[in-house]
Amino acid sequence: MVAMVHVIGAGLAGLAAAARLADRAANVVVHEAAAQAGGRCRSYHDPALDLMIDNGNHLVLSGNRSALDYLALIGATTRLAGPPHADFAFVDVATGERWTVSINDGLLPWWIFIARCRVPGTRPSDYLSMARLLWGDKGKTICETVNCAGVLYDRLLRPFWLAALNTEPREASAQLAAAVTRETLAKGGSACRPLIARDGLAQAFVEPALAFLQTRNANVQFGNRLRAITFKAQRAVALDFGEETVTLGDDDAIILALPPTVAHALMPDLEAPSEFRAIVNAHFRIAPPPGLPPMLGVVNGTIEWLFGFSDRLAVTISAADRLLDTPREELAKNIWQEVAAVARLPKAMPPWQIVRERRATFAATPAENAKRPAAKTAWRNLFLAGDWTDTGLPATIEGAVRSGFRAADLVCPDNRAS
């Protein structure tokens, strides 16, 4: 049995690793550089809006089994809300058309044979031709594998893949798109129900994890930035936190659950993704108008998804690097114009906030995907976690949690089953 596990980073990968280890009665210390946990999946009080907001809208699908296992472990299953069926409302800002895609439960996709369930203007054969993605070539992009033109692509598949991979399908890995599609769309509606943390990301993914860790006597230290690791004879032997250096015992282990740039700086020989894509979120302090779906897909506009929370409307734009240099006010105004149009609201802009996450995820291209390291390293007591490690999935909550669970399993296998 390992003596002490140091988990570095309290994003979802680190929290998932720590929770699983604590559940297995391991001694765990979590070291987080920031003053709060959650990493790229966090909530905070925004002074401009005077509201608690999330750094970005986060969508989980009901087929994300690791994310749901994590919530079950930390006692937070009820913190995600979603409709009973996989219904996705869309609007086309260019034409004003509105439709709902309704994916039936079960493996047989009869929804594609019923006109009112599928995307208007599409035929069942359009969907069937997309199946070749599932057996796509590892080194190819989505658009080198399937036809990236036509109504089905514009109105359903591009929005779905862009949201899941945060990378334009023309450059995004077919392999990663296939993995997401296999675990969700291809399994039918019961694996595609959209789930949202209605009361904030912290309430669902972070605070229950910290409470769980506390009940298991795991120690979480904030403001504790790892600055260097000392290696000797195939092991990590010391962790330098600036004011304090932790000497590792023979049976101690480390899980590095850090962003790839930080992990690379601490372990220069580590190959890791080094290209990223941004996500822009806009928040408006206004209650959703009656009849607005909790989540609305928007095509042919700048905005891609509109989420209605009780006290605000929030917009997501993926692969948004093109918007990073647009002045904030200009961006807010442009986004609000579209929001007002699709939500049928007055033109006067309510209080707003723009959150730009420059390095929201690694670029899910075939080349970057090929750089992702395994959880095991050359150092016997050092393991990697994080959405950018080789999970087979794009950078998502599901991937982050799965990576944390996998690292925990390597450090401390579950003996209860045997």
Ligand SMILES: Cc1cc2nc3c(=O)[nH]c(=O)nc-3n(C[C@H](O)[C@H](O)[C@H](O)COP(=O)(O)OP(=O)(O)OC[C@H]3O[C@@H](n4cnc5c(N)ncnc54)[C@H](O)[C@@H]3O)c2cc1C
């Ligand atoms: C705006 C936005 C929207 C998103 N939308 C979705 C979505 O809809 N659905 C979805 O599934 N995913 C979404 N994601 C992706 C998801 O948030 C990430 O995949 C996930 O949060 C990554 O978790 P992680 O633990 O791997 O990394 P991180 O969250 O980056 O965690 C790393 C942690 O390490 C800490 N750290 C850094 N350096 C040090 C150091 N030297 N010492 C100690 N600690 C350190 C950081 O402070 C951080 O807490 C979105 C991401 C963003 C940014």
